[in-house]
Amino acid sequence: MSRVYNFSAGPSMLPESVLNRAAAEMLDYKGSGQSVMEMSHRSKVYDGIIKEAEALFREVLNIPDNYKVLFLQGGASTQFAAIPLNFMNGSGKADYVLTGQFSTKAYKEACKYGEARVAASSKEDTFSYIPRLEKSDFDSEADYVYICFNNTIYGTTYKYIPDTGDVPLFADVSSCFLSEPMDVTKFGLIYGGAQKNIGPAGLTVVIVREDLLGNERDYTPSMLSYKLMADNDSMYNTPPCYSIYICKLVLEWIKSIGGLEAMKERNEAKAKVLYDFLDNSKLFKNGVKKEDRSLMNVTFVTGNADLDAKFVKEAAEAGFVNLKGHRSVGGMRASIYNAMPYEGVEKLVEFMAEFEKNNA
Numbered sequence: 001m002s003r004v005y006n007f008s009a010g011p012s013m014l015p016e017s018v019l020n021r022a023a024a025e026m027l028d029y030k031g032s033g034q035s036v037m038e039m040s041h042r043s044k045v046y047d048g049i050i051k052e053a054e055a056l057f058r059e060v061l062n063i064p065d066n067y068k069v070l071f072l073q074g075g076a077s078t079q080f081a082a083i084p085l086n087f088m089n090g091s092g093k094a095d096y097v098l099t100g101q102f103s104t105k106a107y108k109e110a111c112k113y114g115e116a117r118v119a120a121s122s123k124e125d126t127f128s129y130i131p132r133l134e135k136s137d138f139d140s141e142a143d144y145v146y147i148c149f150n151n152t153i154y155g156t157t158y159k160y161i162p163d164t165g166d167v168p169l170f171a172d173v174s175s176c177f178l179s180e181p182m183d184v185t186k187f188g189l190i191y192g193g194a195q196k197n198i199g200p201a202g203l204t205v206v207i208v209r210e211d212l213l214g215n216e217r218d219y220t221p222s223m224l225s226y227k228l229m230a231d232n233d234s235m236y237n238t239p240p241c242y243s244i245y246i247c248k249l250v251l252e253w254i255k256s257i258g259g260l261e262a263m264k265e266r267n268e269a270k271a272k273v274l275y276d277f278l279d280n281s282k283l284f285k286n287g288v289k290k291e292d293r294s295l296m297n298v299t300f301v302t303g304n305a306d307l308d309a310k311f312v313k314e315a316a317e318a319g320f321v322n323l324k325g326h327r328s329v330g331g332m333r334a335s336i337y338n339a340m341p342y343e344g345v346e347k348l349v350e351f352m353a354e355f356e357k358n359n360a
Ligand SMILES: *Cc1c(COP(=O)(O)O)cnc(C)c1O
Pocket: 010, 074, 075, 076, 077, 078, 102, 148, 150, 151, 152, 172, 173, 174, 175, 193, 196
């Protein structure tokens, strides 16, 4: 068997120990005589799995009791609509900070339902930085402020949590979920699709402060009502059972390596290897503001589209796959999520150095 180093932005690598465990439990989950894929979501054995997944999420991310943890379907993109439908119902206004494509999509979706306002944007500089925001940048009457914490396509991330005063702060954390400790109490809601850092596609985890629930528009579809999902412990209908189970295994793995503090150290060490190389390279360049560099998605270019294509092709042949940048921006992107081992980044950098030498 030979496995590649997969730098995909998502779906992306999972820890090998998690995949091995899933394989070992595939046909007979803990003596139940069934695969987790086959069992009723209402069964006692599955109830144990989803409860354990939630307990681990709470423990690993240090989620206070006044927050609900929801295991939903529909991907992160479904939440772009669910958020205004659930929360844009006080003043009917919301503030959005545009730092890339996903926050822009979320903003456009919110415009369908109410008065969404662009509070700040880094679009004029091709989303290469994160705006420095103060309380006065936000509308104190807004129902919420929305940010995308880590910008998967551009490779930027917030290194601070904006002060929004009494207005609840909502964040899309799809591509940095569980990559480092996060102070959940600073947010009204955080959410993310699982397929970047916490499991397979099909699962979206929403963590929401309980007192914000119950104010949705009356025409909010039941399947998009966070209150309904919370009241039914994410079991209003069939949840994404198998993805939740893998997420549980990922959480056990995170715990086993020392939790999010240890994860952060690992992620910082990995990113440093790559950014240090880029800063010293004569061929490759990272184009985002240094202070705002993502630990998870590292973007780079040679400045020559043909050479970029050659690099992506030769890298894939050498076992470093999915390094092509997002179709909208070109260049390269190495997504180095939690499951990417240090060694994978080290070897990538060796390959890049060799490529640089051969193409000088
Ligand atoms: C991938 C991604 C999305 C879209 O996720 P889907 O699950 O495909 O809808 C949204 N936001 C961010 C930050 C992402 O990285």
